[in-house]
Amino acid sequence: MHRFEFPRFEFVGRFARNRGALIGAVLILVVALMALLAPLFFPVDPLRIVGQPELWPGEDPDFPLGTDSLGRDMLSMIVHGARATLLIGLFASAVATLIGVSVGAIAGYFGGWIDEIAMRAAELFQTIPNLIFVLTIVVILGSTLTNIVIAIGIVSWTPIARMTRAEFLSLRDREFVQACRAMGMGDLKIIAAEILPNALPPVIVLSSLVVAGAILFESAVSFLGLGDPNVASWGRLVGDGRLLIRSSWYICAIPGVAIMITVLCLNLIGDGLNDALNPKLRDR
Amino acid sequence: MVLPLEVRGLSTTLFTRRGEMKAVDGLSLSVGAGETVALVGESGCGKSLSALSVMRLLPDPPARIVGGEVRLNGRDIVPLPEEGMLAIRGKEIGMIFQDPMSSLNPVATVEKQIVEVLLAHTDLGRWQARARAHELLELVGMPDAARRLDEYPHRLSGGMCQRVVIAMAIACSPSVLIADEPTTALDVTVQAQVLALLKKLQADAGMAMVFITHDLGVVAETADRVVVMYAGRKVEEATVDDLFEMPLHPYTAGLIGATPVPGAARAERLADIPGMVPPLNALPQGCAFAPRCPRVMERCRQERPELTRPSEGRLVACFAAERG
Amino acid sequence: MNDVSDTAVLLSLRDVHVHFNTPNGVVRAVSGVSLDLAVGETLGLVGESGCGKSTLGKAIMKLVPIAGGEIRIEGADIAPLDRKQLIDMRRKVQMIFQDPYGSLNPRSTVGRSVAQPLALAGWKPAAMAERVETLLRWVGLPSDAKQRYPHEFSGGQRQRIGIARALALSPRLIICDEPVSALDVSVRAQVINLLEDLKGQFGVSYLFISHDLSVVEHIADRVAVMYLGMLVETGGRDQIWRSPQHPYTKALLAAAPIANPRIARTRQRTVLQGELPSPLDPPAGCPFHSRCPIAQARCQAEKPVLRPVGGGALAACHFV
Secondary structure, eight states: OOOOSSHHHHHHHHHHHSHHHHHHHHHHHHHHHHHHHHHHHOOSOTTSOOSOTTOOTTTSTTOTTOBOTTOOBHHHHHHHHHHHHHHHHHHHHHHHHHHHHHHHHHHHHHOHHHHHHHHHHHHHHHHSOHHHHHHHHHHHHOSOHHHHHHHHHHHHHHHHHHHHHHHHHHHHTSHHHHHHHHHTOOHHHIIIIIIHHHHHHHHHHHHHHHHHHHHHHHHHHHHTTOSOTTOOOHHHHHHHGGGGTTTSTHHHHHHHHHHHHHHHHHHHHHHHHHHHHOGGGGGO | OOOSEEEEEEEEEEEETTEEEEEEEEEEEEEOTTOEEEEEOOTTSSHHHHHHHHTTOOOTTTEEEEEEEEEETTEEOTTOOHHHHHHHBTTTEEEEOSOHHHHSOTTSOHHHHHHHHHHHHSOOOHHHHHHHHHHHHHHTTOTTHHHHTTOOGGGSOHHHHHHHHHHHHHTTOOSEEEEESTTTTSOHHHHHHHHHHHHHHHHHHTOEEEEEESOHHHHHHHOSEEEEEETTEEEEEEEHHHHHHSOOSHHHHHHHHHSOOTTOOTTOOOOOOOSOOOOGGGOOSSOTTGGGOTTOOHHHHHSOOOOEEEETTEEEOOHHHHHO | OOOOOSSOEEEEEEEEEEEEEETTEEEEEEEEEEEEEETTOEEEEEOOTTSSHHHHHHHHTTSSOOSEEEEEETTEESTTOOHHHHHHHHHHEEEEOSOTTTSSOTTSOHHHHHHHHHHHTTOOHHHHHHHHHHHHHHTTOOGGGGGSOGGGSOHHHHHHHHHHHHHTTOOSEEEEESTTTTSOHHHHHHHHHHHHHHHHHHOOEEEEEESOHHHHHHHOSEEEEEETTEEEEEEEHHHHHHSOOSHHHHHHHHHSOOSOHHHHHHOOOOOOOSOOOOTTSOOSSSTTTTTOTTOOHHHHHSOOOOEEOSTTOEEOOTTO
């Protein structure tokens, strides 16, 4: 009956059973590797002009994905862009998760007026149109990577907070928490060490989806020309190519496809994580 | 004579990722009109799945009847298609479940739910069905029945909900009623009321009842005959008096010994049965109870005992019992 | 009202009230309960749902606040205790819970769960490890259990783990809140026997809260019966079973099934009618008068007080 000594092996097994999640994970790994190894394979600054402008993919064997309107290597920009895009996604999700889990945990555990205030705040942030809010912050504070990440994090925390709060509400009354209180354990310790590890699985799933959302936000911001000018993210590439969309549409399409695939894979991973972490399936 | 319910060699298997499990293995039992047979066992013994198999309410996947017959008033209902079963369930055979709160539709009034049963199986018109619903509620002892008809289930207590469920189950005077732990979730005083009600209804209508429970006290109060199950199989059957006076199977003896009875000698330890019920996909070779049995012999570990008939009306599957 | 003479009193409740504010009004879960529990005694607290017995247990553990009255443990009032004193108090009184599937943190190993009270009390890791070994041995679990997770164990085993955790700091009193209700019959017996063995070995006292009368009759020395938040009768176990005084106690005993078909068939009993009143709107006067077979006008007007009715028992009824 005890085939796996540690829950970790079980977790990996369950995750791998979801074919889509497996494919998603593999592809994201490829993207991550690209991001990591970019300087190795493409040591030249991707924003340098290296060839003839508007070369189509396949026209010149030196530039397998062609060049953009200024003559920069598409492949190099894509590979370097992976780094920027993934980092933005991860950090923005981290910011959102940090805010969301903190607010949700405190609201769910203490209830009462603390909960009321937290939920009204969440509603406030939810009713503001996300993209406009991000753009507003970026315009006011400036188009640096940090600001963009923070802005995206600020608009993305509410679903995480709600999820965390719901989990805390249900776990707070469970007997093992009562047992901890009966032992005299302090509230903070109960929240962090006892309830949080149990509340995290659905939150993790949500966070992975927030990464995807963050990437899309960043792409939109960069597309509109408000992104960090020193960072060649995929969104920026799509934005740069929008004037040539009728003639050299590959300049938009290639990074666009990259964004799409990444977001899709993150969603698949989210599904797989859900399967792997879902407690209801645990006892089957 | 045709018995209302005759189950012969019923076998239900669970097909899961971890393998196939014989949740019910060759169960046979029969119930006469006006008789109550208690199906007793602990969690995982297969009693609830047996009931669901008889009602053809198994979730498929993963469960499926793989053998045996279920004769309702002489007719085998195992091969019936679902349409056939729809006509029978609620009409010839009824079932009540453990948790009364979740047995009722939370967004329909009491009246609507009882009327639904009547409209499905009788040719009463809507107004006649409403009148009949009122009658049924009074029959099951619902206080202030007229007002309760318009209530939603969440306004009723557990005992009242169970009365509504019983009203729905007997609305069409079925010949067989299966009660799956109907009082386990109720308070003691309410349990006594519901058990008394079931007995009265049964006596009035001559209904055959299968009463599933793990509570031996309830068995002693309600049953005429008792069937004891362990790991999916029947291990003993006897009249209720015979069973309590002289249990033949060591598991039955263990269960009775583990049940405290008021007034028993002071400072006497309860007889506990060491160990746990084996998982269905890892049943030991030989008798499933052997690892926990105080009277185990070498033969028990090799061979699986079949049911034998030591005396009239008694069945037991045990080598030690055979030896006496 | 002290119905326990000479022996040292471990737990003392005086006129305890617990209220809950709900959107529909105030629920008086516990109304004016007074009782004593002596050292080395097992007091059974019985009643049906909504009678307040579980709430009372939680109030003693300070898991819910009391709205009135006093709770004293070894003579010390627990209400004004500061954090440090509370931790000290909690060493003396521990609790085991009903739901074997919810009473252990699913993400903590058994060893970690059992060691929690020790960690809170500041024990060193080496001492903790040794103590956990000992505790697991006392409750009959294998030593390798400490690395495993709760979901690998059965219901009965999980209850044992809960008991091991409760025993960690050698408490004087353990409040058992329906500890065997969720278990199978044969497993129930194992846990009950274990509790009795531990009592014999360590002299621990129990407040045994349960709705199952046959279990309480087996394990308790004295019994207290509650109805709608109030105590209706207390007395020695034999006394209560042989000659119950209060009409509700009689009804409860009459309703409880007895695992003996001959007795079940021949005993005379009247089944208690009616439904439990809503705790939001309890009846005036005696809480039981709406269902009582001997209720009279006085019962609706005047709430009866617990008073001695002979044989060391106390009952709250005008007419016994």
